[in-house]
Amino acid sequence: MIHNPLSQTKILLGVTGSIAAYKAADLASKLTQSGAQVKVILSDAATKFISPLTFQSVTGQPAYVDADLWGAQAHVLHIGLAHEADLLLIAPATAHTIAKLAQGSADDLLSLTALALGTDEDSAPLLIAPAMDAGMFGHAATQENLRVLVERGAVIIGPEQGHLASGLVAKGRMTEPLEILGHVRYQLSGRGPLRSRKIVVTAGATQEPLDPVRYLSNRASGKQGFALAQAALDAGADVTLISGPTHLLAPVGTNYIQVRSAEEMSAATLQACQTAHALLMAAAVADFRPAQHSNQKIKKSAGLPTIELARNPDILAAVKDQRAKFGHPKVLVGFAAETKDLLANARGKLKAKGLDLIAANDVSAADAGFAVDTNRITLLHADGQQEELPLMSKAEVAAEIIKRIIPLLDKESGS
Ligand code: PMT
Numbered sequence: 123m124i125h126n127p128l129s130q131t132k133i134l135l136g137v138t139g140s141i142a143a144y145k146a147a148d149l150a151s152k153l154t155q156s157g158a159q160v161k162v163i164l165s166d167a168a169t170k171f172i173s174p175l176t177f178q179s180v181t182g183q184p185a186y187v188d189a190d191l192w193g194a195q196a197h198v199l200h201i202g203l204a205h206e207a208d209l210l211l212i213a214p215a216t217a218h219t220i221a222k223l224a225q226g227s228a229d230d231l232l233s234l235t236a237l238a239l240g241t242d243e244d245s246a247p248l249l250i251a252p253a254m255d256a257g258m259f260g261h262a263a264t265q266e267n268l269r270v271l272v273e274r275g276a277v278i279i280g281p282e283q284g285h286l287a288s289g290l291v292a293k294g295r296m297t298e299p300l301e302i303l304g305h306v307r308y309q310l311s312g313r314g315p316l317r318s319r320k321i322v323v324t325a326g327a328t329q330e331p332l333d334p335v336r337y338l339s340n341r342a343s344g345k346q347g348f349a350l351a352q353a354a355l356d357a358g359a360d361v362t363l364i365s366g367p368t369h370l371l372a373p374v375g376t377n378y379i380q381v382r383s384a385e386e387m388s389a390a391t392l393q394a395c396q397t398a399h400a401l402l403m404a405a406a407v408a409d410f411r412p413a414q415h416s417n418q419k420i421k422k423s424a425g426l427p428t429i430e431l432a433r434n435p436d437i438l439a440a441v442k443d444q445r446a447k448f449g450h451p452k453v454l455v456g457f458a459a460e461t462k463d464l465l466a467n468a469r470g471k472l473k474a475k476g477l478d479l480i481a482a483n484d485v486s487a488a489d490a491g492f493a494v495d496t497n498r499i500t501l502l503h504a505d506g507q508q509e510e511l512p513l514m515s516k517a518e519v520a521a522e523i524i525k526r527i528i529p530l531l532d533k534e535s536g537s
Contacts, residue, residue: 125314125353125356125357125521125524126156126157126356127307127310127311127314127356128153128156128157128158128306128307128310129156129157129158130157130158130159131157131158131159131208131209131310132158132159132161132206132207132208132209133153133158133159133160133161133207133208133209133210133211133306134160134161134162134163134203134204134207134209134210134211134235135149135150135153135160135161135162135163135177135211135212135213136162136163136165136210136211136212136213136215136219136232136235136236137162137163137164137165137168137172137177137212137213137214138164138165138167138168138212138214138215138216138218138219138232139165139166139167139168139170139171139216139218140168140171140214140216140253140254140296141171141253141287142213142214142253142295142296143168143171143172143214144171144172145214145296145298145299146162146168146172146177146213146214146299147172147176147177147180148299149213149299149302149303150162150177150180150181151180151181152299152300152303153181153303153306154180154181154182156303156307158306159181159183160177160181160183161181161183161184161185161186161203161207162174162177162178162181162183162184162185162186163185163186163187163203163231163232163235164177164185164186164187164232165188165216165219165230165232166187166188166230167216169187174186174187186199186203186231187231188230188231190231191230191231191234199231200231200234200235200238201238203235203238204235204236204238204239204240204246205238207239207246208246208310209246209247209248209249209306209309209310210235210236210239210246210247210248210249211249211250211251211302211306212232212236212248212249212250212251213249213250213251213253213279213296213297213302214251214252214253214296215250215251215252215253216252216253216254217252217254217258217259217261217264219232219233220250220252220264220267220268220271221263221264221267223236223248223250223267223271223276224266224267224268224270224271225267236248241274241275245275247275247276247277247309248271248275248276248277249276249277249279249302249305249306249309250268250271250276250277250278250279251278251279251280251281251296251297251302252264252268252278252280252281252294252296253281253294253295253296254281254294255286255287255288255290255292255294256286256290256292256293256294258294259281259293259294260293277305277309279297279301279302279305280295280296280297280301281293281294281295281296281297282295282296282297282298283295300371301371301374304371304373304374304375305374307355307356307374308355308373308374308375311355311356311357311358311375312358313358314356314357314358314359315357315358315528316354316357316358316359316524316528316531317358317359318358318360319358319359319360319399319400319531320359320360320361320362320397320398320399320400321354321359321360321361321362321398321399321400321401321402322361322362322364322391322394322395322398322400322401322402322451323347323350323351323354323361323362323363323364323401323402323404324347324363324364324365324387324391324401324402324403324404324405324407324437325342325344325346325347325348325350325351325363325364325365325366325368325404325405326342326343326344326347326365326366326367326368326405326406327339327340327341327342327343327344327366327367327405327406327408328366328381328382328383328384328386328387328405328406328407328408328434329366329367329382329383329408330383330384330408330410330411330412330434331382331383331411331412331415332412332415332416332420332429333415333416333417333418333419333420334416334417334418334419335419336419336420338408338410338411338412339366339408340406340408340492341406341492341493342366342405342406342492342493343368343370343492343493344365344366344368344370345370345493345494345495345516346404346457346497346516346519346520347363347365347402347404347405348363348365348368348370348372348373349515349516349517349519349520350402350404350520350523350524351363351372351373351376352373352517352520353517353520353521353523353524354402354520354524355373355375355376356524357524357528360377361373361375361376361377362376362377362379362394362398363376363377363378363379364379364381364387364390364391364394364405365378365379365380365381365405366381366382366387366405367380367382379394383408383411384407384408384411384434384435384437385411385434385435387405387407387437388434388435388437388440391403391437391441392437392440392441392444395441395444395445395448395450395451396444396448396450397448397450398450398451399450399451399452399453399531399534400451400452400453400454400455400527400530400531401438401441401451401453401454401455402455402523402527403437403438403454403455403456403457404457405437406459406492407434407437408434409433409434410431410432410433410434411431411432411434412429412430412431412432413430413431413432414430436475438454438456438475438477439474439475441454442454442475442476452530452531452534452535453478453479453527453530453531453534454475454476454477454478454479455477455478455479455480455481455523455527456471456472456475456477456479456480456481457480457481457482457483457499458471458472458480458481458482458483459483459485459491459492460482460483460484460485461484461485461486462486464482464483464484464500465482465500465502465508467482468480468482468500468502469502472502472504477504478503478504478527478530479501479502479503479504479523479526479527479530480501480502481499481500481501481519481523482499482500482501482502483497483498483499484498489513490513495515495516496513496514496515496516497513497514497515497516497519498511498512498513498514499511499519501522501523501526503526
């Protein structure tokens with residue numbers, strides 16, 4: 123089962139008066155779809171841009187406005203909302219709201235609630251996604267207010283460079299809802315079973331350059347590796363994600379290292395593994411590279427080229443050798459991408475590479491392996507155990523693998 127840090131959590135979403143308020147509806151919807159219970163507080167100015175009914179409709183929960191302060195439960199509303207919240211997210215946050223939060227000013231429902239949240243170690247986290255014009259964001263007063271809030275433990279998300287309401291293209295645009303969702307997910311993941319464990323994940327395909335415009339590669343998209351990184355983060359791990367070129371967005375919270383060739387991936391992986399507890403090697407590393415790399419584009423007019431290949435380093439084998447020196451990583455997990463004799467080949471790789479676990483991947487099936495969103499794997503354990511998993515999403519496959527490395531790590535550390 124996928125461990126979802128957002129499931130059953132109570133999120134309070136503060137929306138303030140910016141044109142980006144319309145995006146907050148999408149954010150509220152995404153948070154709700156991710157399993158969180160989302161209550162919304164709109165500032166007076168926010169209601170000029172978007173209606174509370176929009177939020178009530180997408181969350182199925184109340185959306186409060188300042189007038190509710192004077193309602194029947196007025197004397198407890200902000201305290202109750204602050205105490206039940208697992209996290210307060212203010213998106214979009216205007217310069218005015220940021221200034222009020224920094225000063226501890228409490229003159230409307232949102233600022234009252236934010237103050238009631240407290241700043242103790244066990245207070246719910248405060249996440250702020252600013253949205254304003256670039257000059258306002260860059261102003262010394264706003265920067266100082268943000269510094270004060272960060273010092274008190276708040277997390278500032280963005281803003282991003284982009285098109286602003288003023289017509290400027292500059293820094294001030296609210297971070298996109300999907301990325302804000304990633305920050306919320308990361309904030310809530312810290313208490314999982316892999317907390318204080320360092321996990322290295324490799325993903326995607328390597329590209330082996332032939333000349334400045336051509337390379338040898340394969341069809342790996344990075345989806346399975348990125349899903350593993352997300353599942354490890356959700357379980358509370360400290361994750362380094364090393365990936366070949368991909369268009370995927372790295373999960374928020376990963377130490378993301380982008381590489382191109384197998385040699386670059388090897389260097390980055392060996393470095394990261396010196397202190398890691400586990401390596402999950404989902405990358406499809408090119409076994410061979412062109413022996414010669416031309417600095418100029420190879421011309422068609424020069425005739426048909428003969429490409430001589432050189433063997434690339436076997437990264438898993440090198441990590442296993444390095445382990446003798448550093449004692450890390452404790453657990454090694456590989457994948458075997460096969461088109462025939464799946465289990466025999468995977469078993470051979472499990473043994474030859476000294477792995478604790480290998481995911482045997484029949485990449486000849488249309489719904490599994492490279493680039494698609496689903497995968498079908500058989501897990502082979504070092505102790506001979508074999509588990510055939512049904513067709514699943516790559517996120518589900520990742521969760522199954524993470525579930526199995528938890529006891530392996532516990533066994534290694536004797537807990
Ligand atoms: O990225 P996606 O589109 O989501 O696709 C996912 C995937 C199909 C790439 C993934 O599930 C997968 O099967 N990855 C392993 C692909 C592969 O290279 O398998 P292999 O059988 O060639 O290698 C066996 C193991 O040795 C792998 O863990 C591989 O990362 C590792 N290896 C391979 C070559 C090399 N030079 N060094 C290595 O460490």
